[in-house]
Amino acid sequence: MTSTAQAHDSGAAAANPGHLGHVIFIAAAAAMGGFLFGYDSSVINGAVEAVRDRYDVGSAVLAQVIAIALIGCAIGAATAGRIADRIGRIRCMQIAAALFTVSAVGSALPFALWDLAMWRVIGGFAIGMASVIGPAYIAEVSPPAYRGRLGAFQQAAIVIGIAVSQLVNWGLLHAAGGDQRGKLMGVEAWQVMLGVMVIPAVAYGLLSLAIPESPRFLISVGRHDRARVILDEIEGGRADVDARVTEIENAMKGEHRSTFRDLHGGTFLLKPIVWIGVGLSVFQQFVGINVAFYYSSTLWQSVGVDPTDSFFYSFTTSVINIIGTVIAMIFVDRIGRKPLALIGSVGMVIGLALEAWAFSHDLVDGKLPAGQGWVALVAAHLFVLFFALSWGVVVWVMLGEMFPNRIRAAALGVGASAQWIANWAITASFPSLSDWNLSATYVIYTVFAALSIPFVLKFVEETKGKSLEEMG
Numbered sequence: 001m002t003s004t005a006q007a008h009d010s011g012a013a014a015a016n017p018g019h020l021g022h023v024i025f026i027a028a029a030a031a032m033g034g035f036l037f038g039y040d041s042s043v044i045n046g047a048v049e050a051v052r053d054r055y056d057v058g059s060a061v062l063a064q065v066i067a068i069a070l071i072g073c074a075i076g077a078a079t080a081g082r083i084a085d086r087i088g089r090i091r092c093m094q095i096a097a098a099l100f101t102v103s104a105v106g107s108a109l110p111f112a113l114w115d116l117a118m119w120r121v122i123g124g125f126a127i128g129m130a131s132v133i134g135p136a137y138i139a140e141v142s143p144p145a146y147r148g149r150l151g152a153f154q155q156a157a158i159v160i161g162i163a164v165s166q167l168v169n170w171g172l173l174h175a176a177g178g179d180q181r182g183k184l185m186g187v188e189a190w191q192v193m194l195g196v197m198v199i200p201a202v203a204y205g206l207l208s209l210a211i212p213e214s215p216r217f218l219i220s221v222g223r224h225d226r227a228r229v230i231l232d233e234i235e236g237g238r239a240d241v242d243a244r245v246t247e248i249e250n251a252m253k254g255e256h257r258s259t260f261r262d263l264h265g266g267t268f269l270l271k272p273i274v275w276i277g278v279g280l281s282v283f284q285q286f287v288g289i290n291v292a293f294y295y296s297s298t299l300w301q302s303v304g305v306d307p308t309d310s311f312f313y314s315f316t317t318s319v320i321n322i323i324g325t326v327i328a329m330i331f332v333d334r335i336g337r338k339p340l341a342l343i344g345s346v347g348m349v350i351g352l353a354l355e356a357w358a359f360s361h362d363l364v365d366g367k368l369p370a371g372q373g374w375v376a377l378v379a380a381h382l383f384v385l386f387f388a389l390s391w392g393v394v395v396w397v398m399l400g401e402m403f404p405n406r407i408r409a410a411a412l413g414v415g416a417s418a419q420w421i422a423n424w425a426i427t428a429s430f431p432s433l434s435d436w437n438l439s440a441t442y443v444i445y446t447v448f449a450a451l452s453i454p455f456v457l458k459f460v461e462e463t464k465g466k467s468l469e470e471m472g
Contacts, residue, residue: 023141023146026141027153029207031153032200032207033134034134034154034155035160035164036097036204037134038157038159039161039162039200040127041294042165043197046190047190051113054181055113061113065120068124070420070424072126073128074417080092081132084133088214088221089140089213090213095129097201099129102119104194104196106119107120108187108192128420156322156325159318162321172196176189215234215245219252276459277398283448285419286422286448297310297313297314302434304363304366304368305367313380317380321392324389336462338462338464345453347390349449351382352379353442354379356439356442357375358373358376359439399416
């Protein structure tokens with residue numbers, strides 16, 4: 001997708017207050033893709049043990065079914081930009097909404113384990129598309145004075161989607177009498193959990209019909225008259241719309257479409273700055289954050305927590321995730337990216353180390369001793385809080401800022417791909433690792449959190465307050 005960050009339209013006027021509500025609606029509608037991103041990513045948490053029981057599979061096979069969606073995510077993220085440049089941002093959103101809907105229905109009514117995996121790949125493809133299209137579209141339709149705040153809608157929508165999925169799972173489990181395989185609406189409870197996503201998926205599709213195409217895309221395909229109308233709507237009735245169209249056109253002509261060839265350099269194939277971006281992405285995932293969203297119910301049940309309580313703890317963890325994200329949004333521009341990352345790393349080390357300690361104790365009557373159980377629960381929430389207020393937001397901000405203009409798009413693609421791959425590695429390995437030794441698994445995550453501290457101190461440069469042009 002053509003870059004939005006370098007549109008050189010920062011001089012445009014802010015939206016008229018009378019138009020700002022309309023722009024907020026547009027951004028919120030587009031961020032519905034982020035909500036589905038979060039919802040679809042974490043809703044599987046409520047079905048893991050039921051899928052294991054229904055299909056009688058071991059941890060290794062189960063892990064592949066859970067993690068296989070990430071393959072679709074990677075493909076969707078890699079192709080969404082080109083699709084959007086060819087057919088438009090709105091059409092791309094509508095395709096993603098259709099894929100989310102199909103995936104929800106198929107996942108709720110699988111014939112066997114293999115087609116459940118297939119539906120998850122399709123849902124993953126939609127997640128990948130949403131992860132690219134939402135932020136790009138919001139950036140392209142937002143008045144410059146409000147772009148940062150409106151852009152935050154995407155991340156906020158993701159964490160809200162995660163929380164809502166856990167709340168829905170908890171409510172449905174209650175309705176099924178605490179049994180993930182209990183009957184609801186003629187099927188098992190876990191199937192309803194996966195199928196409920198049809199509702200926000202259809203809402204996303206309907207909302208996409210109510211918002212305009214990106215002026216930037218319209219200009220790129222020669223539809224200047226329609227672009228003028230939309231610019232007039234979203235920028236508050238500015239008199240000089242023609243000048244804005246010319247400004248965007250000139251910016252697009254001057255853009256350099258970076259390729260992977262531009263990233264080559266140095267002894268280790270890629271430029272050092274690209275490796276730093278890859279390192280940030282890998283550390284973000286190797287601390288085990290997605291275990292908290294994909295497997296938390298299974299994790300708590302494995303140490304003797306009642307299934308209903310385990311679902312509730314998954315929900316409270318998601319609420320903590322929202323709180324941490326809000327904290328990051330408030331402070332990332334105040335204290336800087338690097339200090340926030342370091343604060344988060346220290347907090348994550350403490351939380352993960354406490355979890356490793358708690359899980360090292362033997363179970364008594366199938367449960368952790370009361371003291372260790374409370375330590376594990378508090379530490380898990382502490383870990384998620386420090387991740388959310390730091391690495392959860394900071395990494396994406398830095399990946400968008402740290403690369404020189406001439407390689408930014410390609411380098412960001414490599415960083416994002418590294419993140420999906422690292423995410424897959426953690427997601428696919430956790431069930432087998434936890435069967436081997438749950439405490440040792442958390443020791444591994446603790447080590448990566450600890451290693452992130454010298455990595456940030458030595459290699460990561462602060463980007464706060466610098467223009468994108470200063471990154472070259």
